[in-house]
Amino acid sequence: xxxxxxxxxxxxxxxxxxxxxxxxxxxxxxxxxxxxxxxxxxxxxxxxxxxxxxxxxxxxxxxxxxxxxxxxxxxxxxxxxxxxxxxxxxxxxxxxxxxxxxxxxxxxxxxxxxxxxxxxxxxxxxxxxxxxxxxxxxxxxxxxxxxxxxxxxxxxxxxxxxxxxxxxxxxxxxxxxx
Amino acid sequence: xxxxxxxxxxxxxxxxxxxxxxxxxxxxxxxxxxxxxxxxxxxxxxxxxxxxxxxxxxxxxxxxxxxxxxxxxxxxxxxxxxxxxxxxxxxxxxxxxxxxxxxxxxxxxxxxxxxxxxxxxxxxxxxxxxxxxxxxxx
Numbered sequence: 506x507x508x509x510x511x512x513x514x515x516x517x518x519x520x521x522x523x524x525x526x527x528x529x530x531x532x533x534x535x536x537x538x539x540x541x542x543x544x545x546x547x548x549x550x551x552x553x554x555x556x557x558x559x560x561x562x563x564x565x566x567x568x569x570x571x572x573x574x575x576x577x578x579x580x581x582x583x584x585x586x587x588x589x590x591x592x593x594x595x596x597x598x599x600x601x602x603x604x605x606x607x608x609x610x611x612x613x614x615x616x617x618x619x620x621x622x623x624x625x626x627x628x629x630x631x632x633x634x635x636x637x638x639x640x641x642x643x644x645x646x647x648x649x650x651x652x653x654x655x656x657x658x659x660x661x662x663x664x665x666x667x668x669x670x671x672x673x674x675x676x677x678x679x680x681x682x683x
Numbered sequence: 684x685x686x687x688x689x690x691x692x693x694x695x696x697x698x699x700x701x702x703x704x705x706x707x708x709x710x711x712x713x714x715x716x717x718x719x720x721x722x723x724x725x726x727x728x729x730x731x732x733x734x735x736x737x738x739x740x741x742x743x744x745x746x747x748x749x750x751x752x753x754x755x756x757x758x759x760x761x762x763x764x765x766x767x768x769x770x771x772x773x774x775x776x777x778x779x780x781x782x783x784x785x786x787x788x789x790x791x792x793x794x795x796x797x798x799x800x801x802x803x804x805x806x807x808x809x810x811x812x813x814x815x816x817x818x819x820x821x
Contacts, residue, residue: 515685517685538686541686541687541688559700562692562696563696563700566692
């Protein structure tokens with residue numbers, strides 16, 4: 506996988522900060538982040554999943570961001586284990602939980618702490634084979650992003666800030682590029 | 684700091700979506716919290732409610748739109764009110780003097796057909812709980 510930028514997606518909520526990733530092609534960073542691409546696609550007028558996309562957006566920004574933080578109740582975690590910060594690098598890409606019957610969308614993410622979450626991309630959950638393979642592709646991409654981020658936390662290329670709400674690069678000056 | 688997409692979506696999220704998600708999230712967190720406090724597993728809860736464990740798991744994983752009935756059953760088993768509809772105080776008029784033309788919608792205690800009557804004077808002895816003021820009366 507080529508390098509990518511780790512950027513703030515939304516940090517104006519009162520409890521949790523959301524980061525996202527932007528792929529770097531050549532020497533330029535993509536204008537849309539992976540998460541923006543997801544929401545721009547599914548909140549588009551006439552998209553059949555527009556309402557669900559808005560539901561997911563509000564869950565993230567309000568329920569997780571402002572009210573509860575990134576607690577287990579909102580994530581599809583099958584096992585509980587104690588975390589030592591920074592977490593050891595392993596595959597911990599999760600999904601934000603669905604609401605409602607047969608919620609069609611999946612958004613992949615990496616929970617670093619209850620106050621910092623990195624959002625990736627996603628897609629339609631129960632789709633035809635061609636689209637399903639696209640979702641698998643997004644999942645594996647998310648796994649790769651997550652591995653790099655967790656490794657960076659482990660070897661202190663990036664660290665959690667003192668206010669526990671942000672990630673900072675080792676030189677504290679430049680954008681986070683992994 | 685926020686992306687332009689976030690800014691746009693914050694402004695455009697429909698109000699009913701916000702209310703629905705807030706309710707879902709609050710219920711999910713509360714129910715899971717109660718299960719932890721009471722040390723009840725989903726399996727035990729399922730047995731108490733005569734449901735299959737998979738059905739209860741589905742309820743509590745967010746893959747379920749709760750009905751009032753299912754919320755009532757959960758409330759009963761968990762011993763906590765999960766849903767409460769706020770009470771609203773009626774806007775009661777007590778105008779004994781300078782009573783203008785106000786139409787009162789009077790509900791007769793004898794269940795006679797409801798009639799709208801116009802009155803220049805408020806009857807002192809009229810019981811408050813027999814009166815319902817029309818909201819659209821000026």
